[in-house]
Amino acid sequence: MxxxxxxxxxxxxxxxxxxxxxxxxxxxxxxxxxxxxxxxxxxxxxxxGSTPQLKAFFDTLGIAEAEWMPKCNATYKAGIRFFGWSERPGFESYFHPFHTQIDLFTEPQFAFHTRARRTGRNVWAHPDRFFLPASIAANGRAPLAPPNFPFAIGYGYHFxxxxxxxxxxxxxxxxxxxxxxxxxxxxxxxxxxxxxxxxxxxxxxxxxxxxxxxxxxxxxxxxxxxxxxxxxxxAENLFNNAAVAMPSPNEEGDILSETRATALSTGWAWRIPLTNRVGNGYVYSSRYIDKDDAETELRAHLGMLDSEVEARHLKMNxxxxxxxxxxxxxxxxxxxxxxxxxxxxxxxxxxxxxxxxxxxxxxxxxxxxxxxxxxxxxxxxxxGIRDYIVAHYRMNQRSDTEYWRDNALNGNLSDNLKTIMTAWYSGGDLNEVIQNLNIAQFYTSLSWHCLLAGYGTFPLDEKLVASTDGLPLADMDDIDRYISGCLQNFPSHRAALKNLSS
Ligand SMILES: Cc1cc2nc3c(=O)[nH]c(=O)nc-3n(C[C@H](O)[C@H](O)[C@H](O)COP(=O)(O)OP(=O)(O)OC[C@H]3O[C@@H](n4cnc5c(N)ncnc54)[C@H](O)[C@@H]3O)c2cc1C
Structure with a gap:
């Protein structure tokens, strides 16, 4: 030695x-x-579930996807779809995409549209049509570009x-x-x-x-x-402190390349598709619901009220x-x-x-x-990561339970989060604010825009006016053509997974 x-x-x-x-x-x-x-x-x-960083981890160790993914029943993840975090019509769900170079072309147009909508123009500002990963996941594809595809595509995994x-x-x-x-x-x-x-x-x-x-x-x-x-x-700004988890069988058809995060009465349920089963769980606050009721709500959500599959209860610090x-x-x-x-x-x-x-x-x-x-x-x-997570709760657009109302009223926010919210509501330039705060290395401006626009945090529809003032808006039909053209390069998720094992 x-x-x-x-x-x-x-x-x-x-x-x-x-x-x-x-x-x-x-x-x-x-x-x-x-x-x-x-x-x-x-x-x-x-x-x-992972972020795209995990790919770098396996690459660093020299462990190929074909080596580890089949052993771990792993699938690809293009991003996360949030369901039910907003009651605003038209914003019942949105997709938080992982970064791809394809999206660099549409990101400025999305940011511009959201700002126009924040300042009262009736323009398209839901994130999903702007970004490729949302389409990849919605169409049962894998976020795997062919070798000659000239743009980098970030993705994570489920395992x-x-x-x-x-x-x-x-x-x-x-x-x-x-x-x-x-x-x-x-x-x-x-x-x-x-x-x-x-x-x-x-x-x-x-x-x-x-x-x-x-x-x-x-x-x-x-x-x-x-x-x-x-x-x-x-705990003062992240109320959840417990979870209950249980698997469910895989459904026929596509294996989704997205995690689903569905808002329930007192928290949210994850749905993570693996090759052999689906992982599910309900993350909740024990201040608002007890463990038995949380389990019943999860079972009802999964259509497994009478199932004998056991649930696991976990506490979280x-x-x-x-x-x-x-x-x-x-x-x-x-x-x-x-x-x-x-x-x-x-x-x-x-x-x-x-x-x-x-x-x-x-x-x-x-x-x-x-x-x-x-x-x-x-x-x-x-x-920095905590602030982004807190924003999901603080900005929620639900009013059906005390849990969601308390979250929406929560004043225990960091100065950074307050600055971001002020910029958003006052029609400010969110890109510039995030750059000035130097927080884009935790969550990018695109992620913040997707969250805030995805919830539909805009002036009420009846207050919006037609955009007749000559703003250089994007042509949404062009964007649809661009995204659907790019999509054709991506294989079906099932085929990509099969290919790993062959
Ligand atoms: C509900 C829930 C959902 C989650 N979802 C995600 C997700 O989607 N994505 C994600 O990235 N993370 C997620 N996480 C976090 C993730 O589970 C953990 O970060 C990860 O599993 C690492 O756990 P760990 O190794 O730190 O601890 P553990 O898995 O608890 O391992 C602790 C180890 O320490 C050993 N040990 C403890 N005490 C002793 C002792 N006295 N002597 C010897 N050995 C000891 C144990 O034997 C064990 O091997 C989630 C966590 C929870 C609670």
């Missing part, structure tokens, strides 16, 4: 633990990486989280030399300086290391239980620790925080945390200033 060879010990073998181990071992083959996983404490086992964990464990141990230890940690031993020295287990084993990565799930064994790092809850990197410990995954699953950002943050840590560690090693800077930038990411 050379003197600069360090031992990184990852505590936890959930998705976060194995993603962290794979990235560390891939980037640092000269260091020793171990994963300690309890045979007694299970993984959370939900979390089946079985338990199988992804197994596949990454196999990859880490067989190809990246990661050591897998099955122990339940009962005590975290600190040295005189307050750094973690070792993990002590139920069987009396002692696992020493130089640096520890806490992936122990919501309990946060090192970061929260041992170091007592404060947890900052987001929504918020984040004050600092993820403390001393010789980095918290990753649910131990560092969780912003409820509405935009499926948790694994995205896992990846960003580990990659950001690797860069920071390589640049400055284990210095106080390196950790401080890293934590600041990670917290900005957390809070």
């Amino acid at each position: 050379t003197s600069d060879r360090k031992h990184f010990v990852v505590l936890g073998g959930g998705t976060a633990g194995w993603m962290a181990a794979c990235l560390l071992a891939h980037h640092w083959p000269h260091h020793r990486i171990s994963v300690v996983e309890s045979p007694d404490i299970g993984i959370i086992g939900v979390g089946e 079985d989280a338990v199988l992804v964990g197994k596949m990454l464990r196999e990859h880490a141990t067989s190809r990246l030399n990661v050591q897998h230890l099955e122990y339940t940690v009962t005590h975290v031993q600190l040295d005189n300086a307050g750094n973690v020295e070792s993990l002590q287990t139920k069987d009396g084993a002692v696992i020493s290391g130089d640096f520890f990565v806490d992936c122990s799930g919501f309990r946060g064994t090192i970061i929260q239980e041992t170091f007592g790092e404060p947890f900052l809850p987001f 929504v918020g984040r620790v004050q600092r993820s990197w403390v001393r010789n410990c980095l918290a990753v995954g649910l131990s560092q925080g969780f912003i409820e699953p509405l935009e499926a950002t948790a694994l995205h943050i896992v990846q960003a945390t580990v990659e950001g840590f690797i860069r920071a560690y390589e640049n400055g090693g284990e210095t106080e200033s390196g950790a401080t800077q890293f934590n600041r930038s990670l917290n900005e990411r957390y809070d």
